[in-house]
Each structure stands twice: as structure tokens, then as C-alpha cells.
Amino acid sequence: MDKKNSRIEEQLSKRALLGNKRSLSLVDKKLIDFSSNDYLGLARSEGLKNQILNSYENLADKNGSTGSRLLTGNSALATEVESELAKLFGYDACLVFNSGYTANLGFFSCLPQRGDTILYDELSHACIKDGSRLSLAKSMPFKHNDLADLERKLKLSEGEIYIVCEAVYSMDGDFAPLKALCELSEKYNAKLIVDEAHSTGVFGKNGAGLVAELELTQRVYAVIFTFGKAMGIHGACIASNQTVIDYMINYSRPFIYTTAPSPFEFLSIQQAFQFLTHHPDLAIRLKENISIFNQTLETQRPPRYLSTSAVQVVITSGNLKAKSTSKQLQEMGFDVRPILSPTVKEGEERLRICLHSFNSKNEVLGLAHALNSLLC
Ligand SMILES: Cc1ncc(COP(=O)(O)O)c(C=O)c1O
Incomplete structure (x- = not known):
């Protein structure tokens, strides 16, 4: 162990042992986005990009x-x-x-x-x-x-x-x-x-x-x-x-x-x-997807997690379970990320699912059915 770094190396090793060592990774663009905060799809909107570039030129x-x-x-x-x-x-x-x-x-x-x-x-x-x-x-x-x-x-x-x-x-x-x-x-x-x-x-x-x-x-x-x-x-x-x-x-x-x-x-x-x-339809489409997801998901969730916001939570408990379930979902094509302790309290580790206006009805249904089969 490098003497100058020994203390921080030890802390990192402890995290690795607990299964919550963080590292940077690239987004797999082939997966269906159920984890970004781009709730209305504006980050990926060509329309908005062109509007910004046109006004910037002037x-x-x-x-x-x-x-x-x-x-x-x-x-x-x-x-x-x-x-x-x-x-x-x-x-x-x-x-x-x-x-x-x-x-x-x-x-x-x-x-x-x-x-x-x-x-x-x-x-x-x-x-x-x-x-x-x-x-x-x-x-x-x-x-x-x-x-x-x-x-x-x-x-x-x-x-x-x-x-x-x-x-x-x-x-x-x-x-x-x-x-x-x-x-x-x-x-x-x-x-x-x-x-x-x-x-x-x-x-x-x-x-x-x-x-x-x-x-x-x-x-x-x-x-x-x-x-x-x-x-x-x-x-x-x-x-x-x-x-x-x-x-x-x-x-x-x-x-x-x-x-x-x-x-x-x-x-x-x-x-x-x-x-x-000029696009009030985006928020409407997002709300439709939230309601499809909530109607289809059978996994038992405490009442406070039955939300009408774009952020949906399924508690898995334990970093390992949260990580393995999100890996299974990713293998099925859904980009769902685990939220681990210490970001959330121990025992409350979870999947944080972000719904978007651009997710199709079939994608939302597919994710809810996958969760039902993995967690029910
Ligand atoms: C409630 C809340 N406030 C503030 C922030 C920070 O905002 P920003 O990402 O623009 O720094 C976040 C980011 O996740 C957040 O969730």
C-alpha cells in the first residue's frame, strides 16, 4: 500500500467490501432510459437543440x-x-x-x-x-x-x-x-x-x-x-x-x-x-406513463412510494440485492439503477425508476412486468 495514500486506500477498500464503492461508468445507450432525470426528454430533444443553436448563432x-x-x-x-x-x-x-x-x-x-x-x-x-x-x-x-x-x-x-x-x-x-x-x-x-x-x-x-x-x-x-x-x-x-x-x-x-x-x-x-x-403535451405524456406504471406494478410498496411523480421507488433492502436486481433489469434492456446505502439509509436500498414522457407505453408496461416477475 502506498504510504502516502494508505488511509484513503483503506477507506476505499472498506467500501468495496461493503459493496458500495462508487466508480464512473458510461451510459449504455442501447438500454431504455429509466434512470435519467430527463423527465420530459428535453435533454435529448433535437427541436430544443436546434432552437438553442439558432438563437446562439444570432x-x-x-x-x-x-x-x-x-x-x-x-x-x-x-x-x-x-x-x-x-x-x-x-x-x-x-x-x-x-x-x-x-x-x-x-x-x-x-x-x-x-x-x-x-x-x-x-x-x-x-x-x-x-x-x-x-x-x-x-x-x-x-x-x-x-x-x-x-x-x-x-x-x-x-x-x-x-x-x-x-x-x-x-x-x-x-x-x-x-x-x-x-x-x-x-x-x-x-x-x-x-x-x-x-x-x-x-x-x-x-x-x-x-x-x-x-x-x-x-x-x-x-x-x-x-x-x-x-x-x-x-x-x-x-x-x-x-x-x-x-x-x-x-x-x-x-x-x-x-x-x-x-x-x-x-x-x-x-x-x-x-x-x-409550446409543448404542454410532454408533461401530459409523462403523467400518462406514471399512471400506466402504477396501475401495472404489483410489487407491494408502502403507501408513500405510490407516487404520482416521475420518480418511482421499489425498495429491495441491501446493497447486493439492489445491485443484482438492477443488473437483471439491465440484461432485459431496462436502464434502472440501484440506490445504495449510504446514499439512503441502510435497509432502505432501492431501485430508483425515473419515468419519462418519451418512454413508450410498451416500454413502461415491459418494465412493470419485469419488476413483477423479479420481485413479487
Ligand atoms: C432536491 C435536489 N436539490 C438540488 C439538487 C442539485 O441540483 P444540481 O444537480 O443542479 O446541482 C438535486 C440534484 O439531484 C436535488 O435532487
């Missing part, structure tokens, strides 16, 4: 943004896209970040301050937890979607209180009880923050998300939208009131100390939302 701008938004990285295009997004999402203002990961870091590391409290759902994405760890505020998880546990913790909270949830949970596919969370946040004068990573584009008019669909915009303090999933491109934004956005422009280190997204990226965001406006 753009008199630099290739790269050349600096932070606070220095040379700002542009008329960036501010135009942000004001279009704010209008779409129903908020005063919007700020674009390089990714959903940095958007959450950017928000939670700077808005909640010393003496404040962040209460986040225990199943929140790593970037919500990492952002909260960077904050000087105290942070505490509450049990997943458990309003009674949240209320107990609200009673113990100090300073300004931030409640954080995901509209659709990334590894579970279930929904946050958004209306009840609004009521509870109002009762305790807390600010509710919703991450719409897996609902952007899929729900709401023109892809404006679940908060908008449920008409809760006025009651939710800030929303994080990401563009690397159903929108088929890359990047993210935070929508809120103008003061919050001004504050982040001044204090949010993941926004300030990084090169701004390129003009191509801003243009892609603009074109992807325009494309969606």
Missing part, C-alpha cells in the same frame, strides 16, 4: 462570461433571463446559479444567521444539508414529512426560523405536504423554503412548479428551481422577494466567488422554458 456575445456576475460576468441577457424566470415563477426576483447544488449552498450559507434555526426534512438533498452546515445558524432535521415532529422542533427554535423541504423528494419520489407546511410556517412565523429540483418543468403552468400549481407562491419565502433535470439543460435559480435577491448578491459566497454561467447557458435556460411553453 447572439452577439462572448463565449464565456469572463468573470463573476459582480465584475465582468453580468450581461443584459443574464438580467433579461432572470426577470423572465421571476415572472414565470410569480416572484419579485430571481438569481441564477451554476447548479442546484450551489444555489442551495448559496442560500443556506448566507440567509440564516447566528442565533437563527434551520429545520430541514431529514430526507433533504445533500446540498441543503451542506449549505446548512456552512451557516452559523443552528440546524436540525425533522422526521420525513412529519408535521408533529416539525411542530415539536418549531417550539424549540430560536431567532428567525427557516423550514426547508423538497416539493418532490429526489430519492423517494413522494411529495412534501406543502399546504400544511405553509400553515405551520405561518403559525410559528417561520420562512418556508421549497426545493423544486424534481418538479421544475413537470408541474405548474409552463413548468412553473408545484408551489405555483398549488397557488402557494405568496406563502413560500423562497423557491429553488433547477434546470438540469426536466428542463434538460443545466443551472438553477432562486426565486424570492427583491430584498432576498439583493442580499444574496451581496453576501452569498457561492454566487459571488465564481465565474458566472456563460451566455450559452443563459440562452439555453431561456430557450428551454420557451420550448416547454
Whole structure:
């Protein structure tokens, strides 16, 4: 063992022994996609690609943004896209970040301050937890979607209180009880923050998300939208009131100390939302596939996994079982990936199935029947 690397080599070997050592692999394009977050097929859309390339050709701008938004990285295009997004999402203002990961870091590391409290759902994405760890505020998880546990913790909270949830949970596919969370946040004068990573584009008019669909915009303090999933491109934004956005422009280190997204990226965001406006059929087709899958799958699933979102979960328990079942499915032509511990809790290892608007009815039926034969 190389002496300099001995400690980290040991840790990697331990992972290999537990069956959860990660490595990078290429996607087998021959398999039917049931694992990407490209829920509406925009990442593979020739129509959107041509639209982006045509508009890019006419753009008199630099290739790269050349600096932070606070220095040379700002542009008329960036501010135009942000004001279009704010209008779409129903908020005063919007700020674009390089990714959903940095958007959450950017928000939670700077808005909640010393003496404040962040209460986040225990199943929140790593970037919500990492952002909260960077904050000087105290942070505490509450049990997943458990309003009674949240209320107990609200009673113990100090300073300004931030409640954080995901509209659709990334590894579970279930929904946050958004209306009840609004009521509870109002009762305790807390600010509710919703991450719409897996609902952007899929729900709401023109892809404006679940908060908008449920008409809760006025009651939710800030929303994080990401563009690397159903929108088929890359990047993210935070929508809120103008003061919050001004504050982040001044204090949010993941926004300030990084090169701004390129003009191509801003243009892609603009074109992807325009494309969606003209293709409302995509979200409808996705919903049809979700309902075919749910009607056909016989594998017993706890009620919270009977979701009407694009993310469907089948618990297998154990890394080895999750890996062997996904391998069997891949041999049958379905690209389904296992989600292993420690990404999810031990005992809750699973298959995470992503349904798409472009999956044919026969493909969805085929996968559900394969799961029935492997797991029932
Ligand atoms: C709930 C949630 N928030 C944020 C992110 C990060 O977004 P991005 O991939 O754009 O960094 C993810 C990514 O999987 C996510 O699931």
C-alpha cells in the first residue's frame, strides 16, 4: 500500500467490501432510459437543440462570461433571463446559479444567521444539508414529512426560523405536504423554503412548479428551481422577494466567488422554458406513463412510494440485492439503477425508476412486468 495514500486506500477498500464503492461508468445507450432525470426528454430533444443553436448563432456575445456576475460576468441577457424566470415563477426576483447544488449552498450559507434555526426534512438533498452546515445558524432535521415532529422542533427554535423541504423528494419520489407546511410556517412565523429540483418543468403552468400549481407562491419565502433535470439543460435559480435577491448578491459566497454561467447557458435556460411553453403535451405524456406504471406494478410498496411523480421507488433492502436486481433489469434492456446505502439509509436500498414522457407505453408496461416477475 502506498504510504502516502494508505488511509484513503483503506477507506476505499472498506467500501468495496461493503459493496458500495462508487466508480464512473458510461451510459449504455442501447438500454431504455429509466434512470435519467430527463423527465420530459428535453435533454435529448433535437427541436430544443436546434432552437438553442439558432438563437446562439444570432447572439452577439462572448463565449464565456469572463468573470463573476459582480465584475465582468453580468450581461443584459443574464438580467433579461432572470426577470423572465421571476415572472414565470410569480416572484419579485430571481438569481441564477451554476447548479442546484450551489444555489442551495448559496442560500443556506448566507440567509440564516447566528442565533437563527434551520429545520430541514431529514430526507433533504445533500446540498441543503451542506449549505446548512456552512451557516452559523443552528440546524436540525425533522422526521420525513412529519408535521408533529416539525411542530415539536418549531417550539424549540430560536431567532428567525427557516423550514426547508423538497416539493418532490429526489430519492423517494413522494411529495412534501406543502399546504400544511405553509400553515405551520405561518403559525410559528417561520420562512418556508421549497426545493423544486424534481418538479421544475413537470408541474405548474409552463413548468412553473408545484408551489405555483398549488397557488402557494405568496406563502413560500423562497423557491429553488433547477434546470438540469426536466428542463434538460443545466443551472438553477432562486426565486424570492427583491430584498432576498439583493442580499444574496451581496453576501452569498457561492454566487459571488465564481465565474458566472456563460451566455450559452443563459440562452439555453431561456430557450428551454420557451420550448416547454409550446409543448404542454410532454408533461401530459409523462403523467400518462406514471399512471400506466402504477396501475401495472404489483410489487407491494408502502403507501408513500405510490407516487404520482416521475420518480418511482421499489425498495429491495441491501446493497447486493439492489445491485443484482438492477443488473437483471439491465440484461432485459431496462436502464434502472440501484440506490445504495449510504446514499439512503441502510435497509432502505432501492431501485430508483425515473419515468419519462418519451418512454413508450410498451416500454413502461415491459418494465412493470419485469419488476413483477423479479420481485413479487
Ligand atoms: C432536491 C435536489 N436539490 C438540488 C439538487 C442539485 O441540483 P444540481 O444537480 O443542479 O446541482 C438535486 C440534484 O439531484 C436535488 O435532487
